[in-house]
Amino acid sequence: MIFFVQVKVMPLKELLDPQGKAVMSGLQSLGLNTINDVRIGKNITLQIEADSADQAKKLAEEASQKLLANPVMEYFEISVN
Amino acid sequence: MIFFVQVKVMPLKELLDPQGKAVMSGLQSLGLNTINDVRIGKNITLQIEADSADQAKKLAEEASQKLLANPVMEYFEISVN
Numbered sequence A, B: 001m002i003f004f005v006q007v008k009v010m011p012l013k014e015l016l017d018p019q020g021k022a023v024m025s026g027l028q029s030l031g032l033n034t035i036n037d038v039r040i041g042k043n044i045t046l047q048i049e050a051d052s053a054d055q056a057k058k059l060a061e062e063a064s065q066k067l068l069a070n071p072v073m074e075y076f077e078i079s080v081n
Helices: A018-029 A053-068 B018-029 B053-068
Strands: A002-011 A035-049 A074-080 B002-011 B035-049 B074-080
Touching: A002 A053, A002 B035, A018 A035, A018 B053, A035 A053, A035 B002, A053 A074, A053 B018, B002 B053, B018 B035, B035 B053, B053 B074
Parallel strands: none
Antiparallel strands: A002 A035, A002 A074, A035 B035, B002 B035, B002 B074
C-alpha cells in the first residue's frame, strides 16, 4: 500500500530564524503590518510503500532522523494521510 | 486576537522537483528503498493580529500571493489554527 506522509521540519523555537525575519520585513514594506512573526521551515511529502500507516510513519521518522532534519537546529513533525 | 496561520508552499505537481529527487536518492543510499517519491516545499508559520480567523486567512492569502509563493512554480495552502 502507498502512504503519503508529510514531514514538517521547522527551526527550533529557541533559535532566531533570519530567513523568517527577512520575509517579515518584506511583508511589512508591502503594508502587511499586522503580521507579527514569521518562521520558515520545510514541508516534505514522502510517498512510502508500507504494510500499515504505523510502518510508514516509522520509515518517515527514520528518514527524518537520518537525513531530513538537523536536530541541532530543527525539529520535525510527521503526519500520515 | 492573535492567530497562528500555516502556509504550505509546494512545487506544482506538473513540475520536476530536483531537490526532492536529490533527497530521494540520498534516502535510497541510506537503505530506505520503500520511499518512492519525495517533494520538498516550504512551511511558513505566520503570527497574525486580526479580528477573526477569516480576516487572518485573508491576510495570509494576500501575503502568499504577494511574496511567499511564486505562482509560476508553486502553489500554496493555508490553514488557520
